[in-house]
Every structure is written in C-alpha cells, then in structure tokens.
Amino acid sequence: PPASPAPSGDVIKPLLSRFDEAAKPRTWFGYLPIWSECVPLDDCSGKLDWAGVAANVGSGLVIGMREALGGIVSASLVFSTQGDPELSKMFPFGIGLMWYSTAFGALWYGVFGRMQYCYGTAQDVIGILQAVMLARIASQLREDGSPERIPATTVAVICLSAFLTGVCSLAMGKLGLGKFALLFPSPVTNGFLGAIGFVILRSSLQTSSGVKFERFYPVSFDDFCQPSSLEQVGLQVATVMTIRLGPGLVSLCFPKRAGVEKLAGVICQILPLILFHVFVFAAGISMETLTEYKWVYPREKSGGALSHWTSYSVGDVDIGCVLSALSDMPAIVMMAVLCTATGALTVSDRFPRGPPGDPAPTEALDFDRELTTVGVSSMLLGCTCGTLTFHTFTSIQLRLHRGEA
Numbered sequence: 138p139p140a141s142p143a144p145s146g147d148v149i150k151p152l153l154s155r156f157d158e159a160a161k162p163r164t165w166f167g168y169l170p171i172w173s174e175c176v177p178l179d180d181c182s183g184k185l186d187w188a189g190v191a192a193n194v195g196s197g198l199v200i201g202m203r204e205a206l207g208g209i210v211s212a213s214l215v216f217s218t219q220g221d222p223e224l225s226k227m228f229p230f231g232i233g234l235m236w237y238s239t240a241f242g243a244l245w246y247g248v249f250g251r252m253q254y255c256y257g258t259a260q261d262v263i264g265i266l267q268a269v270m271l272a273r274i275a276s277q278l279r280e281d282g283s284p285e286r287i288p289a290t291t292v293a294v295i296c297l298s299a300f301l302t303g304v305c306s307l308a309m310g311k312l313g314l315g316k317f318a319l320l321f322p323s324p325v326t327n328g329f330l331g332a333i334g335f336v337i338l339r340s341s342l343q344t345s346s347g348v349k350f351e352r353f354y355p356v357s358f359d360d361f362c363q364p365s366s367l368e369q370v371g372l373q374v375a376t377v378m379t380i381r382l383g384p385g386l387v388s389l390c391f392p393k394r395a396g397v398e399k400l401a402g403v404i405c406q407i408l409p410l411i412l413f414h415v416f417v418f419a420a421g422i423s424m425e426t427l428t429e430y431k432w433v434y435p436r437e438k439s440g441g442a443l444s445h446w447t448s449y450s451v452g453d454v455d456i457g458c459v460l461s462a463l464s465d466m467p468a469i470v471m472m473a474v475l476c477t478a479t480g481a482l483t484v485s486d487r488f489p490r491g492p493p494g495d496p497a498p499t500e501a502l503d504f505d506r507e508l509t510t511v512g513v514s515s516m517l518l519g520c521t522c523g524t525l526t527f528h529t530f531t532s533i534q535l536r537l538h539r540g541e542a
C-alpha cells in the first residue's frame with residue numbers, strides 16, 4: 138500500500154510504522170520480535186542510520202557495564218550486609234548469580250517483551266528482602282550446628298523465591314490482575330521508591346568507602362575520613378556528575394549535531410572508566426596495588442564456565458529451613474509484582490509513544506502481559522540457579538542514550 142503523508146508539527150511518525158499500525162505478534166508468554174525494531178533507519182531517507190546503529194550498540198555496551206557493576210552492588214546487598222561469615226564467603230558466587238540472572242532477564246525481555254529499550258534485571262529491592270531472609274536462615278543453621286549447610290540452603294531459597302514469584306506473576310497476568318497493582322496510592326509507591334533509593338545510596342557509600350555503615354552513618358568516622366576512603370567516594374560522585382551532566386554539556390558544545398546528541402550519553406557513560414585506567418597506566422600503578430588499597434575487587438580463582446551450577450550440592454540443602462522460608466516469600470512476590478507494574482508504568486509514562494520501528498507506537502501497554510513475560514523469565518531462572526528479574530528504571534537511560542529523549 139502507498140505510504141501515508143508525513144504528519145505535520147513536531148511529531149515524526151516512525152518510518153517503519155507509516156503503514157497501517159498492527160499489534161506485535163503475540164505468544165502465551167509475551168510477544169515475538171520483528172525486524173523493524175532491530176535496525177534503525179533515517180526518518181527522511183529510509184537508509185540505514187549508522188549513527189543510530191552506533192548509539193544502539195554503544196548504549197547496550199555501556200548499560201551492560203553499568204549492570205555488571207550493579208550486579209556487584211546487588212551481590213553485596215544480599216551476601217555482605219548481614220555480617221554472617223558464611224554468607225560473606227559467598228560474595229564471589231553472588232556476583233556470578235546476579236550477572237547470570239541479569240543477562241538472562243535482559244535477553245528474555247529484549248526478545249519477548251513489548252517495550253523497546255526496556256529490559257529486566259535483578260533488583261536491589263529484592264536483594265534487601267532476600268538478605269534479611271538469608272540472615273535468619275544462616276542464624277538458624279548456625280544454632281543447629283550445621284553452618285556447612287548455609288551456602289547450599291541459601292542458593293535453594295533464592296531459587297525458590299524466584300520460581301514462586303514467577304509462578305505468581307504468571308498467574309496474575311493470566312487472570313488479568315496486573316492492572317490492580319496500579320491501584321496503590323502514588324504517595325505510597327513514591328515513598329517506597331524513595332526508601333529503596335535511600336538504602337541503595339547507603340550501600341554505594343559503604344562499598345566505595347570500604348567502611349561498614351550502621352543505618353545511614355559509618356561505624357567509624359575516622360576510617361571514613363581517611364584519604365583513601367574520601368578519594369574513592371569523591372571519584373564516585375564525580376562519575377555520577379559526569380554521567381548526569383555530561384550529555385547536556387556536550388550538546389551545548391555541539392548544537393544541532395544529531396550524531397553527537399545520540400552518542401553524547403554513551404561517551405559520558407564510559408569516559409570516567411577510560412580516564413581512570415589512563416591515569417593508572419600513566420602513573421605506573423599496578424592492579425595489585427589497586428587491589429591492596431581496595432580500589433578494585435580482588436581477583437578470584439575461576440572455577441570454569443560451569444562452576445556456577447556445580448559449586449554447591451543439593452544434598453547439602455536443609456529442607457526444613459527452606460520450608461520455613463516460605464512465610465517470607467509473599468513479601469518478595471508482592472514487591473516484585475508492584476515493581477513490575479511500577480517500572481512498566483514509569484517507562485511508558487516517560488515515553489508514551491514507541492520509538493522508530495515500533496509497529497504500533499501508540500498501542501496501550503498491557504500490564505497483564507508484562508507480568509506474564511517477566512513471570513516466565515523468573516520461573517526459568519529459578520529452575521537454573523538464578524534470582525528473579527523485572528523491569529528496571531535504567532531502561533529510561535538506555536533510550537535517552539539512543540537520542541530518543
């Protein structure tokens with residue numbers, strides 16, 4: 138059919154959606170990907186938009202690095218904040234757990250999700266709830282004289298929480314209950330998100346300074362005020378400022394340059410890391426020295442590609458402790474469902490219209506199907522030694538970096 142005329146005003150209709158809009162192909166657990174969502178084209182000429190391709194690939198790589206760092210923070214929240222020695226020893230395993238879950242969740246939603254530039258990851262809010270639950274289990278096993286069962290039981294509880302959350306999300310989506318998650322008052326939701334941000338900020342300060350925090354202040358102000366600690370916190374703040382303010386400054390220096398605007402966010406994301414390693418190389422500082430002063434994490438001996446699934450034995454799992462943890466699961470399930478709906482609503486509110494390549498950019502978002510999509514992902518992760526995943530607000534940054542602001 139002939140192409141419809143270009144709309145007037147500032148709104149540009151996506152090139153590959155200029156024919157009659159049609160809904161994306163659907164499956165029982167989500168949507169099927171289409172080619173028009175994968176290759177960016179120039180809105181005027183219809184040719185391949187190489188700046189857009191570079192921005193897409195660069196944004197994916199940068200966000201991937203951010204999520205890799207976020208996985209370390211999430212693992213720290215789960216395994217290092219409660220002070221149990223057996224849980225703390227699992228920190229390297231926890232990093233792999235978060236990386237695997239985030240990689241699987243992002244790939245799953247990228248293929249079967251509805252919103253472009255959106256993806257699912259392991260979230261800190263669930264990590265906080267899991268940390269409290271795992272600390273209680275570790276304490277119980279230690280009292281029973283079975284501390285050697287803590288690691289395997291911990292993994293079993295995490296997998297069970299992911300699987301049950303996936304089952305409940307899938308059931309709620311299929312029963313059409315997803316929309317009811319939006320009935321929570323916005324002050325309650327905003328307060329919840331603010332509290333999570335508070336905890337994440339505290340965790341980031343604790344991680345960057347290397348000083349243990351009690352509530353929102355360091356246990357030892359003398360240690361926190363040491364030059365090495367303040368230097369690391371200062372680098373953290375400078376990195377955040379570069380990421381947040383850098384793209385705007387670059388756009389001011391290069392106005393009306395579409396390619397620069399699309400790549401500015403990507404450049405500012407990766408620039409602090411590049412400058413750090415350039416300075417380290419120029420100063421002749423070795424990685425061993427950085428590790429000694431806790432500027433980088435110590436290298437762990439690799440156990441091979443399959444070590445994530447062979448580190449612990451099912452025979453070491455304490456079934457009684459796993460069953461006792463079922464009473465804590467409803468809070469995790471409710472939080473995951475609420476965050477899924479809130480995350481989808483936040484992303485769709487920020488970008489009410491789909492980006493170029495979306496077959497139906499004005500289609501209303503189906504919250505029930507969003508629950509179904511992430512629910513199946515969490516079920517599969519629970520069966521394969523992973524933790525649950527759902528929508529992340531970082532998806533907004535991913536689309537901004539593409540130049541779709």
